[in-house]
Structures are given as C-alpha cells and as structure tokens.
Amino acid sequence: MANILAVIIPSRGTLSPSSYELLGAGQALADALKQPLNAAVIGGNAQALAADVAARGAAKVFVVEHPSLTSFTEELYAKAAAAAAEKAGASRIILPSTVTGRAVAARLAVLLKAGLATDVTELLPDGRVRRGYYGGNLIAEVEFKSPIAVLTVAPMTFPRAEAKGAAAPLESVAFEPGAAKSEFVSFAAEASREIDLGAAEKVVSGGFGLGGPDGFKLVFDLAHALGAAVGASRRAVDSGWIPYRHQVGLTGRTVRPKLYVAVGISGQIQHLAGMSSSSTIVAINSDKDCPLMQMASIAVQGEYSELLPLITSEIKSRKGHAVPA
Amino acid sequence: MALHIVVCVKSTPSSVNVGVDASGQPKTAGIATALNPFDEFAVEEAVRLKERVPGSTATALTVGPDAAADVLREAIARGVDAGAHVSGAEFEGGDSFATSLALSAAIKKLHAEKPVHLVIFGKNTSDVGAGVVGTQTAAWLDWASVSAVKKIDAVDESSATVLRQMEDGVDTVKVTLPACLSTVKEINEPRLPSLKGKMASKKAVFPKWSAADLGLQPAQAGAAGAGTSVVKAALPPVRPAGVKIEGATPAEKAAKLVDILVERKLI
Numbered sequence: 001m002a003n004i005l006a007v008i009i010p011s012r013g014t015l016s017p018s019s020y021e022l023l024g025a026g027q028a029l030a031d032a033l034k035q036p037l038n039a040a041v042i043g044g045n046a047q048a049l050a051a052d053v054a055a056r057g058a059a060k061v062f063v064v065e066h067p068s069l070t071s072f073t074e075e076l077y078a079k080a081a082a083a084a085a086e087k088a089g090a091s092r093i094i095l096p097s098t099v100t101g102r103a104v105a106a107r108l109a110v111l112l113k114a115g116l117a118t119d120v121t122e123l124l125p126d127g128r129v130r131r132g133y134y135g136g137n138l139i140a141e142v143e144f145k146s147p148i149a150v151l152t153v154a155p156m157t158f159p160r161a162e163a164k165g166a167a168a169p170l171e172s173v174a175f176e177p178g179a180a181k182s183e184f185v186s187f188a189a190e191a192s193r194e195i196d197l198g199a200a201e202k203v204v205s206g207g208f209g210l211g212g213p214d215g216f217k218l219v220f221d222l223a224h225a226l227g228a229a230v231g232a233s234r235r236a237v238d239s240g241w242i243p244y245r246h247q248v249g250l251t252g253r254t255v256r257p258k259l260y261v262a263v264g265i266s267g268q269i270q271h272l273a274g275m276s277s278s279s280t281i282v283a284i285n286s287d288k289d290c291p292l293m294q295m296a297s298i299a300v301q302g303e304y305s306e307l308l309p310l311i312t313s314e315i316k317s318r319k320g321h322a323v324p325a
Numbered sequence: 326m327a328l329h330i331v332v333c334v335k336s337t338p339s340s341v342n343v344g345v346d347a348s349g350q351p352k353t354a355g356i357a358t359a360l361n362p363f364d365e366f367a368v369e370e371a372v373r374l375k376e377r378v379p380g381s382t383a384t385a386l387t388v389g390p391d392a393a394a395d396v397l398r399e400a401i402a403r404g405v406d407a408g409a410h411v412s413g414a415e416f417e418g419g420d421s422f423a424t425s426l427a428l429s430a431a432i433k434k435l436h437a438e439k440p441v442h443l444v445i446f447g448k449n450t451s452d453v454g455a456g457v458v459g460t461q462t463a464a465w466l467d468w469a470s471v472s473a474v475k476k477i478d479a480v481d482e483s484s485a486t487v488l489r490q491m492e493d494g495v496d497t498v499k500v501t502l503p504a505c506l507s508t509v510k511e512i513n514e515p516r517l518p519s520l521k522g523k524m525a526s527k528k529a530v531f532p533k534w535s536a537a538d539l540g541l542q543p544a545q546a547g548a549a550g551a552g553t554s555v556v557k558a559a560l561p562p563v564r565p566a567g568v569k570i571e572g573a574t575p576a577e578k579a580a581k582l583v584d585i586l587v588e589r590k591l592i
Binding site: 002011013059062071072073074075079098099100102103105106107109110111113114115116117118119128132133134135136137138139140141142144147149181182183185186187188189190196198200202224244245247250251253258259268273276277280281282288290295296297298299300302303306307310311314315319320 | 329338341342343345351362363371373389420421422425451452453454455456457458459460461463464465468469470471472473486489490491492493494495497498499502503510511531552553554555556557558559560561564565566567568569570575576578580583584585586589592
C-alpha cells in the first residue's frame, strides 16, 4: 500500500535536529494523505541510531548500514535511499533541505523516475505542496505528475517529532555499494562557538549600517546573549566585514527562525528574500522609514552602537547572568 | 594534460520582484533576462580551470528559448570558448527532472565529440531556485557529483579533490572524473567580461539542438517529461502590522524591547 518514507541522513554519525523535524514533517504528510509513515536510517552506524528514530512515530524503520556509508557521498547515499524506498514500496519520499538531503533527493528522483519538489513549506491534503520561489516573492503550488514523488522540507517549518515510547520494528535493507566514484577524504569543523544559520531558532544579523567590521562585535555579543546564530546582509559581506557563510538573502542562506533581529539592515529585496518568513522580526535602525523597519514585527529606532550593549546587558540580567559592575 | 569543462547556465529574469499574471503564473513578461547570478561563479570557475590547466577548453551549455543564446554570449564574453544551445518548443514547461535529462543528453553529445572532465553549475537559479539540476544531471549520466563546492583543489584528467561547504564545516571529497560540481558563491570572485571576450561573443555561433537531435522522445522533454508542474503561483501572505518601540532614552527602548521578547517567549 502507498506509504511515506522519511529518509534520515545522519550528520557525522549522529542524528541532528533536522532528522526530528523530518519525522515531524513526515507525520504531517501521513496525516494529510492518510497513509502510514515509515523511516529509513542510512549510515555506517545506522543500526545504533535506529532505536531513537523508531521511538518517534514511524510505523517501521528501514536500516541501511554498511561501512561504505560511514561518511557521506552523494552517489552511495542516494543508492542506499533508493534501496530503502524500493523495499518499503514508498510513494512519497521526504528528506530535509540540507546540503546532504538536497543532493540525495536530486539523485533519488532520477533513480526512481520521480518528480521532485524542494524547500517545501506546506503539505496539502490533495498531495500538492507549496514552496517559495523567485527569491520568496512568490509561492508555488506544485503538483506531482509521477507515481512516486520526492520532496525536501524547509528547515524550521515542521515541529520536531517527540519520543513516544512505543518502538517501531526495524528491518535491515541489503546494500551493495559497487564501485565508488567519490571518496570522502576529511572533515574540518567550523569554529564551535558558531550556531548554524539554517537550523537556528534565533538569528541576529548585521548590515551596512554597522559602518564597519567593529560593529559585528556588538552583533556577536547580542547573539551570544540570545543563543542566536549570526547573519549578515550582502553589503556587509561584500565589504569584507564578515565571511560569506554568514550571508542571509537571495545569494546567501535562507533562514526561518522564530526570532530574527536585523541591525543596521535597510531591507533590500535581496535580503528580505532570505528572511521574510521568520516568525518575529525585530529591526534596529536609525532610519525609521527603511523597508525593514516598515515590515518588522518590532521596530526600534536609534543608534545601534548605543542600543545593542543595553539590550545585551538587559537580556543577561533577566537571565540572571549579570556581570557585577 | 588538458581538460574539457562544460558550464551549464540559465537565462533568468533580471529581477525576482515579480507578480502573478491572469493565468496564475509568474508575471515575467516585460522583465529583462540575464545570466542567472549564481552562474557567473560557475562560468568564472570554468575559466579559471582553463587558465590553471593550459590547453583546456570550456563550453557553455543552456536549455532555453532563442533569446537564451544571450547567456551563452555572456559566458563567451567572460572567457568561455564555445557554447551549445538546447532549444525548441518541446522544452517549454520543463522542471528540474526534464531539464536535467536534456542537459545530460547534450553533455553526452559534447562528451562524444571531445571527452568532458568536469561539468560546473551555479548554486541555484534565481527563479525556481531548487539547486538540484547539477546533481540530477550527474544522476542521469551516472557520473559522480558534489554539491556546495567552495574550492576545486587538485585536479587532473582522472580525478578532482574539492571542498564542500557543509552546514557544520567543510568536507574534502575526491571524485573520479567525469563529474558534475555544483558550486557556492564563495568559490571565486567573478571578473567582468573583457573587451576581447565581448568581441568574441559577438561573432560566436552556437549549435542549436532539438530533442530529436539529442535522441530524446517528445514525451521526455519539457512539460511532457516533467515530474512536477506549478499549478499556480501566489503572493506570500501579508505580514501583520508591527509595533514601534517608543522611549525617551536608548535604555528605555532596550528595556521595552526585552519586555516584549520575554512576553512572546522569545527569550
């Protein structure tokens, strides 16, 4: 019978929050389509991770474990996902919109001759899905024309599936890697103080209004007090004040946090494309008429250099982390 | 040693600030088209590879209407040697599935004429923005693929070592060639077209390939070959009006802001 398969791709051998969001999205899709939800876990240690997945609402968990899957390569992970999808007889396969999830979804769609929709934000009961395009200026309603459909779900959009206690049965999937075309060589982690933008519940971003690289010190201080990731506008990145990996917008990352604080960002369309789906937007700017101040949920007019230290210390004192004067 | 590099490019609207037309589709009529912004980085990387490995050639490839030949010209102006244009009414309405199949068929044709080592793509297009066509093209070809490539390190005719920008850091991956690489903006800083390049682009003539020329059935191209269709486009929901924080001093404003954030359980 038609069923949904959530494909879990571990990150460095562990499950990430995106895995739990994926199971939450899978449950939403299962409810919308009235079909059962299964999960597949792929990896060098998939069996060890499967118990956590099995407790979070899937009817069955397919396990594809093989030494060749210890580190991520696009071809082998897609092949493993296809093996699980075929064993499950899945008609809808969902993955996260991460670097790995997007790559596996792309190859999987070709392997299974399936239509593909990425960055899905809404799952409709008739099987259609919605996704933003044209830099978030439009929302497309997408219909699948193929018997099997592959979709990747946008981050920070679906609730994380909680552990429910009842463990789903596990089923091993045979996997034969064949000749490898890609070889994983090594991994270098980002500086550990930084929170990943795409999965952040809170983001503080700085723009050209900061006036220079020193302004980002205050942005980082506020971000640390909030437990937020740090973003930036294109002009701040192009000015060399902060590395590109922090860029939010059309040519950077797309974020959907619960809280987005924009400091000294006027709100060019290029920036709005990357953050306008955030739940609460706070704008801090000296120009009360700029687009971001106009569209913000909360607008604070003033000099950021005065406001940011005050906001940071106010947050710290309420959290009980006040530093004695 | 010399490489043959193919760079896939797309003609996209020069502004993404588009509305919805009467048929419920994006209102792009009247908006000028240009080389997809992310493809500038892919073109630049192809040209840099040419400069790194003397004797190499780079070919730009696009699927699109007659006017899309302009982006092939733009790629030539930026230093690419040649172009190929997959075009015809049968390709209209294609999604990533159908477009990647057309690209893979064109790459096979180029590969048969002169073996291809690397196919380079931009991060995503500014219109559809799925960021999957490069990987899907590799899947059709049964070649290796790496997404989010921020650097091409060692490269020769048989393999390439590349850095992949992950959410938590950077992977190093070695791929057997031929392979498809989808890049990120960090990979380089594109140069502007040179005068010499602009002259060359004016004279350039591109082979134009139909579905039949690529050995594709009509049912495999465009809307007929697509796995998805956009039933309708809509404007995003309007955000509710916000609150303006008033206060006599910055300290008062800061306190009021934090009050609201605490009240909304954001702190």
